[in-house]
Amino acid sequence: MKIKKAKFLLSSPNLKQCLEINLPEFALLGRSNVGKSSFINTITNMSKLAKTSNTPGKTRLINLFQIEGEKADFILADLPGYGYAKVSKTEAQAWQKNLEEYLLKRKNLICAIQFTDCRHDIQKNDILMHEWLQFNNIKTINILNKCDYISRNDISRKISEIEKKFQNKTLAFSSKDKFYVDKVLDELFLIINDNPVSA
Numbered sequence: 001m002k003i004k005k006a007k008f009l010l011s012s013p014n015l016k017q018c019l020e021i022n023l024p025e026f027a028l029l030g031r032s033n034v035g036k037s038s039f040i041n042t043i044t045n046m047s048k049l050a051k052t053s054n055t056p057g058k059t060r061l062i063n064l065f066q067i068e069g070e071k072a073d074f075i076l077a078d079l080p081g082y083g084y085a086k087v088s089k090t091e092a093q094a095w096q097k098n099l100e101e102y103l104l105k106r107k108n109l110i111c112a113i114q115f116t117d118c119r120h121d122i123q124k125n126d127i128l129m130h131e132w133l134q135f136n137n138i139k140t141i142n143i144l145n146k147c148d149y150i151s152r153n154d155i156s157r158k159i160s161e162i163e164k165k166f167q168n169k170t171l172a173f174s175s176k177d178k179f180y181v182d183k184v185l186d187e188l189f190l191i192i193n194d195n196p197v198s199a
């Protein structure tokens with residue numbers, strides 16, 4: 001699937017202030033700095049659509065982007081990353097509550113996309129996130145990100161590792177390499193087709 005257009009819709013601190021939208025939505029999850037916002041910019045080919053930064057903790061709100069695809073329209077929800085040490089405990093707890101509420105109650109959410117960084121072993125908070133998603137029956141796919149850092153062999157090995165551990169479809173990605181975009185978009189399209197959003 002090719003993308004025709006993409007636009008920023010809104011930012012919201014919680015579910016209540018997110019507009020109800022009748023389009024399939026994907027939630028981007030992963031540690032801070034793993035490349036969630038960059039992913040949006042790469043697949044839409046719009047380098048400034050989502051704000052990215054070298055400093056972890058850039059995304060602080062639920063940011064919704066509306067994507068017009070050749071075969072389907074959908075929403076990408078860019079979310080603050082977890083594991084960012086510099087936020088206060090109170091702030092982290094408040095965000096966790098908002099994130100859980102969003103993931104459990106967002107009516108048009110059809111799938112979570114959990115990102116991990118190919119340079120590191122899967123971290124404890126990735127496992128906790130995965131277990132929570134599984135426990136709550138939230139469909140999830142995994143993205144092994146920043147694959148420009150490792151060899152083709154290592155990519156295959158790591159993909160198998162994650163698929164075995166998380167029992168989810170897992171795709172390689174890199175924001176530095178357009179090569180991965182088509183496969184990811186085709187997978188999103190399959191998920192959209194399998195999970196119709198009712199009005």
Ligand SMILES: Nc1nc2c(ncn2[C@@H]2O[C@H](COP(=O)(O)OP(=O)(O)OP(=O)(O)O)[C@@H](O)[C@H]2O)c(=O)[nH]1
Binds near residue numbers: 032055079149173
């Ligand atoms: N080499 C490489 N760098 C990447 C890739 N994706 C993102 N980055 C870099 O990683 C840093 C963090 O990227 P972001 O997209 O802001 O990460 P994020 O997951 O949105 O981070 P938070 O908003 O803090 O949760 C930036 O400096 C990006 O340029 C990638 O695929 N390869």
Ligand SMILES: [Mg+2]
Binds near residue numbers: 081
């Ligand atoms: Mg971000």
